[in-house]
Amino acid sequence: MKELLDRTECYLRDQLLPFWQARIIEPKFGGFQTNYDRDGRRTAVTHKTLLCQGRSIFTLSHAIRMGYDRPGSREMIRQGIDFLFGHFRDPEFDGYYWIVTEDGRPEDDSKVIYGHSFLIYALAEHAIVTGDGRSRQEACRLFDLLAARAADFQFGGFFEHFDRRFNLVSVRPDGVFDKSLDVHMHLMEAFTTLFELTRWPRHEQALRQVAELIFTRMLDPEFGVGTSMYGPDWAPIANIQLGTVWGSDRFDPAGKPPEITSYGHNIELAWLYLHAMDVLGVPREQVIDRVRPIFEHTVRDGIDREFGGVYVEGHRKSGPIEMNKEFWQQAEALVGLLDAHLLLGERKYLDAFRNVHDFVFTRMINWEQGEWFPLLSREGKVLWDYMGHDWKICYHTIRSMIQTVCRLRQIVERDTMAGRQHGPPTPTPPSGGREG
Amino acid sequence: MKELLDRTECYLRDQLLPFWQARIIEPKFGGFQTNYDRDGRRTAVTHKTLLCQGRSIFTLSHAIRMGYDRPGSREMIRQGIDFLFGHFRDPEFDGYYWIVTEDGRPEDDSKVIYGHSFLIYALAEHAIVTGDGRSRQEACRLFDLLAARAADFQFGGFFEHFDRRFNLVSVRPDGVFDKSLDVHMHLMEAFTTLFELTRWPRHEQALRQVAELIFTRMLDPEFGVGTSMYGPDWAPIANIQLGTVWGSDRFDPAGKPPEITSYGHNIELAWLYLHAMDVLGVPREQVIDRVRPIFEHTVRDGIDREFGGVYVEGHRKSGPIEMNKEFWQQAEALVGLLDAHLLLGERKYLDAFRNVHDFVFTRMINWEQGEWFPLLSREGKVLWDYMGHDWKICYHTIRSMIQTVCRLRQIVERDTMAGRQHGPPTPTPPSGGREG
Numbered sequence: 001m002k003e004l005l006d007r008t009e010c011y012l013r014d015q016l017l018p019f020w021q022a023r024i025i026e027p028k029f030g031g032f033q034t035n036y037d038r039d040g041r042r043t044a045v046t047h048k049t050l051l052c053q054g055r056s057i058f059t060l061s062h063a064i065r066m067g068y069d070r071p072g073s074r075e076m077i078r079q080g081i082d083f084l085f086g087h088f089r090d091p092e093f094d095g096y097y098w099i100v101t102e103d104g105r106p107e108d109d110s111k112v113i114y115g116h117s118f119l120i121y122a123l124a125e126h127a128i129v130t131g132d133g134r135s136r137q138e139a140c141r142l143f144d145l146l147a148a149r150a151a152d153f154q155f156g157g158f159f160e161h162f163d164r165r166f167n168l169v170s171v172r173p174d175g176v177f178d179k180s181l182d183v184h185m186h187l188m189e190a191f192t193t194l195f196e197l198t199r200w201p202r203h204e205q206a207l208r209q210v211a212e213l214i215f216t217r218m219l220d221p222e223f224g225v226g227t228s229m230y231g232p233d234w235a236p237i238a239n240i241q242l243g244t245v246w247g248s249d250r251f252d253p254a255g256k257p258p259e260i261t262s263y264g265h266n267i268e269l270a271w272l273y274l275h276a277m278d279v280l281g282v283p284r285e286q287v288i289d290r291v292r293p294i295f296e297h298t299v300r301d302g303i304d305r306e307f308g309g310v311y312v313e314g315h316r317k318s319g320p321i322e323m324n325k326e327f328w329q330q331a332e333a334l335v336g337l338l339d340a341h342l343l344l345g346e347r348k349y350l351d352a353f354r355n356v357h358d359f360v361f362t363r364m365i366n367w368e369q370g371e372w373f374p375l376l377s378r379e380g381k382v383l384w385d386y387m388g389h390d391w392k393i394c395y396h397t398i399r400s401m402i403q404t405v406c407r408l409r410q411i412v413e414r415d416t417m418a419g420r421q422h423g424p425p426t427p428t429p430p431s432g433g434r435e436g
Numbered sequence: 437m438k439e440l441l442d443r444t445e446c447y448l449r450d451q452l453l454p455f456w457q458a459r460i461i462e463p464k465f466g467g468f469q470t471n472y473d474r475d476g477r478r479t480a481v482t483h484k485t486l487l488c489q490g491r492s493i494f495t496l497s498h499a500i501r502m503g504y505d506r507p508g509s510r511e512m513i514r515q516g517i518d519f520l521f522g523h524f525r526d527p528e529f530d531g532y533y534w535i536v537t538e539d540g541r542p543e544d545d546s547k548v549i550y551g552h553s554f555l556i557y558a559l560a561e562h563a564i565v566t567g568d569g570r571s572r573q574e575a576c577r578l579f580d581l582l583a584a585r586a587a588d589f590q591f592g593g594f595f596e597h598f599d600r601r602f603n604l605v606s607v608r609p610d611g612v613f614d615k616s617l618d619v620h621m622h623l624m625e626a627f628t629t630l631f632e633l634t635r636w637p638r639h640e641q642a643l644r645q646v647a648e649l650i651f652t653r654m655l656d657p658e659f660g661v662g663t664s665m666y667g668p669d670w671a672p673i674a675n676i677q678l679g680t681v682w683g684s685d686r687f688d689p690a691g692k693p694p695e696i697t698s699y700g701h702n703i704e705l706a707w708l709y710l711h712a713m714d715v716l717g718v719p720r721e722q723v724i725d726r727v728r729p730i731f732e733h734t735v736r737d738g739i740d741r742e743f744g745g746v747y748v749e750g751h752r753k754s755g756p757i758e759m760n761k762e763f764w765q766q767a768e769a770l771v772g773l774l775d776a777h778l779l780l781g782e783r784k785y786l787d788a789f790r791n792v793h794d795f796v797f798t799r800m801i802n803w804e805q806g807e808w809f810p811l812l813s814r815e816g817k818v819l820w821d822y823m824g825h826d827w828k829i830c831y832h833t834i835r836s837m838i839q840t841v842c843r844l845r846q847i848v849e850r851d852t853m854a855g856r857q858h859g860p861p862t863p864t865p866p867s868g869g870r871e872g
Contacts, residue, residue, distance in 0.1 A: 144580065144581075144583075144584035145584075147584040148579070148580035148583040152645060153587060153592055153593060153642055153645040153649065154644075154648050154649045154652075156588065156591050156592040157589060158589070167638070168641060202603070202604075205604060208590075209588060210590070
C-alpha cells in the first residue's frame with residue numbers, strides 16, 4: 001500500500017497538477033479554459049462554461065487546502081473569481097450565465113442549477129482555504145437564491161433548468177420538468193462544504209434534507225442504487241438526452257429506462273454521503289445500511305475483472321450494459337472503494353480498488369501529458385483522446401487523486417499501527433476479514 | 437337580496453370602517469394599534485404585534501382597492517409601513533420581529549412565518565393599489581427570504597417557527613417542528629396577491645405548489661376537510677397550544693386530535709382557493725370537486741340551525757364539538773357560503789348564508805361601536821367583549837364585509853338579469869335548483 005500511496009502522490013504532484021497549473025488560466029481575457037487536445041494543446045473551442053469556472057475554482061482551492069499549494073495559485077483563483085463575477089453574473093436577473101464567449105459576453109444565458117451548485121461548492125471551498133469574505137458572502141447568497149428560484153414547495157427538492165429570467169423550462173423532448181440524482185447529489189456536495197464553512201443551522205438543515213431526500217426518493221428500494229431522472233413528484237422517468245448538457249453521456253433517442261443505474265454516480269454518491277456525515281458529525285457506522293448496498297452492487301456488477309476498471313452503467317438487477325470505461329467513473333470509484341474498505345473492512349473492496357487503480361495507471365492516464373483520456377473501450381483502447389473540454393475539467397481527476405492519497409495514507413498508518421501493536425502482520429483471510 | 441346588500445354595505449361604510457379609521461393609528465409613536473375594549477377605548481396593552489401591522493396595512497389597502505377610499509387613508513398606510521420598516525425589520529438577521537414595544541424596541545424577536553406571510557399579502561396589496569415600488573420590492577424580497585429560510589427541501593412546504601437568527605425552533609410542548617394548514621393557507625393567500633401584483637411565473641408556480649400541497653396533503657381524504665397540524669413529513673398530529681400564538685383558541689393541555697376540523701378554516705380555505713384559481717385563470721368549474729366537499733361539510737355540520745351562526749370546530753365525521761360562536765368563523769363563512777351558492781347554485785348555501793348573516797347582524801356586532809364581539813356562547817351570549825386586541829384585528833371583519841358586498845352585488849345583478857330575460861321570477865324549487 002505504501003508503494004501505491006507514493007506512486008499516486010508522485011503522479012498527482014509531479015504530473016497531474018502541473019499539467020493544469022500550466023494551462024488552466026485563459027491568458028487573454030482571464031478566467032479558466034480547459035479545452036486541450038491529446039497533446040495538451042488548446043483546441044479551437046474558445047467559449048467558457050460556468051461549470052469550468054466553478055470546478056476550476058473548487059479544484060485549485062481544494063488542492064491548496066490539502067497541502068498542494070504552489071506559488072501563484074491563490075492569484076490564479078482570484079483572477080478566475082473576478083472573471084466569474086464580472087462576466088458570468090447576470091446584473092439584471094441575478095444568477096450566472098451558462099456559457100460566455102472568451103471575452104465574457106453571454107452566449108447561453110440559461111440559468112442551470114447544476115452550475116450554480118458548483119459555484120456554491122467552489123466559493124465555499126475558497127472561503128474555507130483563504131478566509132475570503134467575498135466568496136463566503138456569495139456562496140451564502142447563492143444558497144438563498146437557489147431556494148428562492150428553484151425549490152419545489154410541493155414535492156421538495158429543486159427544479160433544475162431555467163431561462164435567463166429564472167422561468168422554469170423543460171430541456172427534455174417530452175417536456176417534463178425533471179429532477180435528477182446528479183443535480184441533487186451535487187447539491188448535497190455543495191451544501192456539505194457550505195455548512196463546513198458557515199456552521200449555520202439552516203445550512204446543516206438543508207444538507208440533511210437533501211441527503212434524506214436522495215436516500216428516500218432517488219434510490220431503488222430493492223438494490224439501494226440510484227435512478228437517474230424523476231418527474232416533479234419523484235416518479236422515476238427515462239434518462240434522456242437533455243437540451244442543456246454538462247457531460248458527454250451517450251444516448252439512444254429513446255433514452256434509458258429508469259432501471260439503468262450509473263456505477264460512477266452510485267459510488268460517488270456513497271463517498272460524498274459519508275463525507276457529508278463526517279461534516280455533520282454523524283459516525284459513519286450509523287449509516288452503514290445506506291452505503292453498503294451501493295458498495296456491494298458496485299463491486300458485484302460494476303468492476304471489470306477481465307480488463308480492469310469500472311463500467312459506465314448497467315441494469316440495476318442484471319449487470320453492466322455500457323462496458324466502456326469513462327474517466328470520471330474511475331476517479332470516483334477509487335475514492336469510494338477505499339471508503340468501503342475503511343468502513344466495512346472487507347478485502348474485496350481493496351481488491352476492487354487495486355483493479356481500478358491499475359487500470360487508471362496503465363490505461364487511462366495519458367502519460368505523455370499527465371491527464372486522463374476521457375473514454376476508453378472495455379479493453380482499454382482510446383476512443384476519445386482529448387485531455388480536457390467544456391465538460392471534462394480537472395475536478396474529477398485531481399480531487400480523486402487527492403482523496404485517494406488521503407485514504408491510502410490512512411490505510412498505511414492503520415497497517416503500521418497494527419504492525420506495531422501485534423508484531424508482523426498475519427496473512428489476511430481471503431474475504432470478509434478486516435484488512436490489516 | 438337587495439335589502440341584505442344595502443344593509444351590509446351601509447354597515448360597512450358607516451359603522452365598521454369608521455370605527456377603525458378613527459382608532460387604528462397609534463398616534464404617539466406611529467404604526468397600528470388594535471387593542472380596544474367593549475366601549476372602543478384603548479386597553480392597557482401598549483405593545484405592537486407584527487400581525488397587527490401586516491393585517492392593518494392589508495385591510496386599509498384592500499378597502500381603498502374595493503372603493504372605500506377616504507381622505508387620508510393612504511397616509512395612514514404609509515406611516516404604518518414606515519413604522520414597520522423602521523422598527524420591526526431586523527437589521528442584523530433580516531426578517532421581522534414578532535412583537536415590539538409601543539416605541540418600537542423588540543420585545544419578542546422571534547421570526548414567525550405566519551407574520552411574514554401577512555406582510556407579503558399586505559405589501560403586495562398596497563403595491564397593487566398605489567403602485568408603490570418600495571412595497572412591491574419588499575413583498576418580492578420577503579418571498580425570497582421565506583424560501584431561503586423556511587422551505588423544507590425534503591418534504592415540501594415551510595417550517596413555521598424560528599428564533600431571531602432564523603434557526604428553526606419548536607414551539608410545541610412535544611418538540612415537533614410542526615407544519616399547519618393555517619400557515620400554508622395564509623401563504624396561499626399571500627402568494628395569490630403577490631402573483632396578482634407581479635404576474636411572475638415563479639410566483640405563479642409557488643402559488644400552484646402551495647395550493648396543491650394543501651389539497652393533497654392537508655385535507656382528510658374521506659371528508660375533504662382540513663386537519664390542523666402535521667409533522668415535517670405531513671403525518672397529522674394533535675393540534676396543541678403553541679408557545680407562539682396568534683389567536684385565542686381554547687385548548688385542553690392534551691390538545692386536539694387530528695380528527696378535529698375547524699369550520700372557519702375550512703370555509704376560508706375554500707373561498708381563498710377559489711380566489712387563487714381566479715387569479716391563476718383557472719375556471720371555478722374545474723375545481724368544483726375540491727371545494728364541494730368543504731361546502732357540503734360546512735353546511736351539514738357547521739351551521740347552527742337553532743341559534744344561528746357557525747360553530748367553532750368539530751369532529752370531521754360526527755359533527756360539532758365546540759359550539760361557541762367566534763367572530764372570524766362567521767366572517768369567513770359569509771364569504772364562502774356565497775361562493776358556494778354562486779358556484780353550485782344550490783339554495784341551501786344561500787339559506788346558510790342568511791342564517792349566519794342574521795346571527796352576525798343581530799348578535800355578533802356590538803352596535804354601540806360597530807365592531808364584532810370576539811366570542812359568543814352558542815345561544816349568542818357575549819363571552820368575551822373587547823372590540824380588538826393583538827390577534828383580533830380588523831382584517832376578518834372588514835374583508836368579510838367587503839367581499840360579502842361584492843358577492844351580494846353579483847347575486848342581485850344576476851337576479852335582475854334573470855328577471856329581465858324571463859319575466860317575473862318563478863318560485864325556486866326547495867333544493868338542488870339553481871337560484872335565480
